Amino acid sequence: MKLIRDLTEWHTSSALAVGVSLIVVIGALDFVTGYELSLSFFYLIPVSLISWTSGKWWGMAAALLSAVVWTTADRLAGQTYSTLFYIFWHAAARAAVLCSIALLFAALRRSVDHEKSLARIDHLTGAANVRSFLETLRSEIERSRRYKRPFTLAYVDLDNFKVVNDSFGHAAGDLLLQTVVSVIRSQVRSTDVVARLGGDEFGLLLPEADQQAAVTVITKMRESLLLEMGRRGWPVTVSIGALTSLDTGLGVDELLKEVDDLMYASKVKGKNAITFA
Helix, strand or coil: CHHHHHHHCCCHHHHHHHHHHHHHHHHHHHHHHCCCCCCHHHHHHHHHHHHHHHCHHHHHHHHHHHHHHHHHHHHHCCCCCCCHHHHHHHHHHHHHHHHHHHHHHHHHHHHHHHHHHHCCECCCCCCECHHHHHHHHHHHHHHHHHHCCCEEEEEEEEECHHHHHHHHCHHHHHHHHHHHHHHHHHHCCCCCEEEECCCCEEEEEEECCCHHHHHHHHHHHHHHHHHHHHHHCCCCEEEEEEEEECCCCCCHHHHHHHHHHHHHHHHHCCCCCEEEC
């Protein structure tokens, strides 16, 4: 599993350089050892590597290159054929086998990426899930400490959400949750993280956002949410707690408790409010 994870993180350029180099080295060894000792299995290594890291088209290109190098090495080593047709036949057969391997590994990589994505996303809203949010928050805390840059963490809780489920049905409730995520995303940067943390509770992480920036963004976001709730006739408001942090020494659990307390402070105020700290 560690090997697969490491290969997944390779850049395309690095994988291509290593893969092509392997093909050349294997071809040279194939020539030196002669056509009677086949090294055909080893061509699978660079083809699989490139397919996994760079996709099916690069993988198929590697397969075709491998077939050409393989056939050329055999010819230079003394392999003879009665007609030119058989040379092309063997090259085509090798290319077909290697291309099949390339397609197989590319499909496997897409499947792994898809499963990995699903494991980090809330299926209903498309927002990050709790696991993904906590991992990102942990990384942001470490980055903030290293570079002395602030970040803001916020909790958004929907007031009277149960009323929508009871009055309009669960389908309307699901649509409301999806709408909340859509509105929040429209008001924040692509680098900001929106997560669904519970039934009607959401988390928002704003990297490198000081309190002034956070107040501006979160206030505007709340206004947009209220406007959309009113436009759709949903009797829902939002209570928000927002905490701006800069090298406080607090860990994930402590920060989450702090911002959760801020959100409940907004509830105590009578709901439909923001509490900053």
